[in-house]
Amino acid sequence: LVSVRPITETGGHDVVTHDDSSSSLIIGADRSFTFDYIFSHNSEQISVYETLVLSLVRDCLQGINATVLAYGQTGSGKTYTMGTAYEFEGAELPRSAGIIPRAFVDLFKHIELMEAAEVNVEAQFVEVLYNEELHDLLTPKKNIVKVQEKSGGGIYLSGATTVTLHSALSVLRSGGYSRSTASTKMNAQSSRSHAILTLLVNQKKKDELISSKFHFVDLAGSERLGRTGAEGDRAKEGIKINYGLLALGNVINALSENQRHIPYRDSKLTRLLCDSLGGNSRTVLIACISPADIDLGESVNTLQYATRAKKIRNVISVNIDNLSSADAAVLKKLMAENRRLRQQLKTRGVPCQVIFRSSRLVLTPKKCTEGPVLRGPHILPLKNGLQVRSRTLCGGLLVNANMQVKHENNFSPWNDEGGHCGEVWPSHCRSMYVNHSCGRG
Numbered sequence: 001l002v003s004v005r006p007i008t009e010t011g012g013h014d015v016v017t018h019d020d021s022s023s024s025l026i027i028g029a030d031r032s033f034t035f036d037y038i039f040s041h042n043s044e045q046i047s048v049y050e051t052l053v054l055s056l057v058r059d060c061l062q063g064i065n066a067t068v069l070a071y072g073q074t075g076s077g078k079t080y081t082m083g084t085a086y087e088f089e090g091a092e093l094p095r096s097a098g099i100i101p102r103a104f105v106d107l108f109k110h111i112e113l114m115e116a117a118e119v120n121v122e123a124q125f126v127e128v129l130y131n132e133e134l135h136d137l138l139t140p141k142k143n144i145v146k147v148q149e150k151s152g153g154g155i156y157l158s159g160a161t162t163v164t165l166h167s168a169l170s171v172l173r174s175g176g177y178s179r180s181t182a183s184t185k186m187n188a189q190s191s192r193s194h195a196i197l198t199l200l201v202n203q204k205k206k207d208e209l210i211s212s213k214f215h216f217v218d219l220a221g222s223e224r225l226g227r228t229g230a231e232g233d234r235a236k237e238g239i240k241i242n243y244g245l246l247a248l249g250n251v252i253n254a255l256s257e258n259q260r261h262i263p264y265r266d267s268k269l270t271r272l273l274c275d276s277l278g279g280n281s282r283t284v285l286i287a288c289i290s291p292a293d294i295d296l297g298e299s300v301n302t303l304q305y306a307t308r309a310k311k312i313r314n315v316i317s318v319n320i321d322n323l324s325s326a327d328a329a330v331l332k333k334l335m336a337e338n339r340r341l342r343q344q345l346k347t348r349g350v351p352c353q354v355i356f357r358s359s360r361l362v363l364t365p366k367k368c369t370e371g372p373v374l375r376g377p378h379i380l381p382l383k384n385g386l387q388v389r390s391r392t393l394c395g396g397l398l399v400n401a402n403m404q405v406k407h408e409n410n411f412s413p414w415n416d417e418g419g420h421c422g423e424v425w426p427s428h429c430r431s432m433y434v435n436h437s438c439g440r441g
Contacts, residue, residue: 001287004041004289005289061119072287124198136159137195143161222302247269252277279315
């Protein structure tokens with residue numbers, strides 16, 4: 001969608017016309033663009049919110065990820081529209097309140113109406129600085145924040161402060177005040193970073209775990225460096241900030257053209273937003289523009305950017321884990337590892353047979369009538385070949401080459417003489433029992 005800010009006293013002539021009936025916009029002499037929604041300078045903040053974001057808040061509580069991004073040149077109304085610089089006074093939201101404070105208030109209103117559910121809402125608030133560093137906005141400490149990948153897929157922020165929300169707006173205030181700004185010709189308080197506020201919503205309903213993420217992204221100004229009048233360090237910052245926006249543009253271009261390779265890794269901003277762009281999220285991009293003739297070039301660039309983003313199609317799925325299914329997945333993983341280890345043992349001349357008895361699994365290696373004796377010198381290369389992990393499935397710690405396990409009532413040591421060896425898994429290992437005996441060849 002497009003949001004057109006009011007023209008300022010020193011902003012020149014209005015060159016934007018808006019046709020409400022067709023959701024089309026004409027800028028300059030003959031440049032025409034069509035979007036899903038266009039909000040003129042007369043539009044109320046609540047109208048923008050209810051049209052675009054209210055449904056995302058409801059979806060978030062159903063386990064669907066959501067993202068709202070504001071893109072545009074400095075002074076086009078991004079921060080005003082998003083509400084990342086919102087100053088809260090009193091119990092009621094004023095008419096000027098932006099998207100984020102309204103979303104926070106509605107989220108907690110819906111949670112209060114929910115029955116038979118335990119809901120936990122946490123928040124992270126970071127900014128991506130010009131040098132690709134991540135700055136934690138919720139603490140005065142200089143925490144080292146890194147973008148990490150989960151083993152099962154997805155992105156998370158390592159080292160970022162995570163706070164449980166009881167009073168939603170207090171987090172927004174403290175983070176907004178910490179954001180990096182600098183004065184330029186475009187704006188006396190120009191944001192020199194990309195601010196990303198993330199809500200992590202987790203709820204438990206009977207035997208289900210429902211989780212979702214809601215990103216609110218206030219991007220740095222997209223204007224060309226020459227228009228800012230920045231010099232020295234400010235100029236260097238502007239170049240690198242523009243690089244992050246360029247990387248974001250490259251991702252949008254690749255997705256809109258259905259390219260096979262999507263360059264998410266080109267910047268931390270795009271890595272953080274990989275789910276939002278082409279992934280599992282309902283995403284709204286707000287293109288903020290100025291109607292003034294002196295901003296014509298920047299406004300056209302913003303509209304072209306948004307036109308490409310319109311072509312992106314995300315694949316939405318609900319993030320629900322059934323507890324019994326989760327247990328089944330763990331069991332499936334353990335059984336797969338068991339099969340792999342049995343195959344490895346077989347290649348070493350220790351054939352095994354598996355017997356399923358109701359709810360327990362019995363692994364019984366056959367008596368070794370032929371083949372080498374598993375003595376200490378043989379066990380060490382066996383362990384190296386199998387790449388035995390430092391911790392077993394039972395949680396025991398391997399401490400020597402004889403496969404002695406540092407865990408009470410776990411594995412008995414395999415002695416150098418290769419005699420009988422038995423092992424019993426503790427009760428917390430899902431009632432799986434292993435018993436075997438190995439004789440000399």
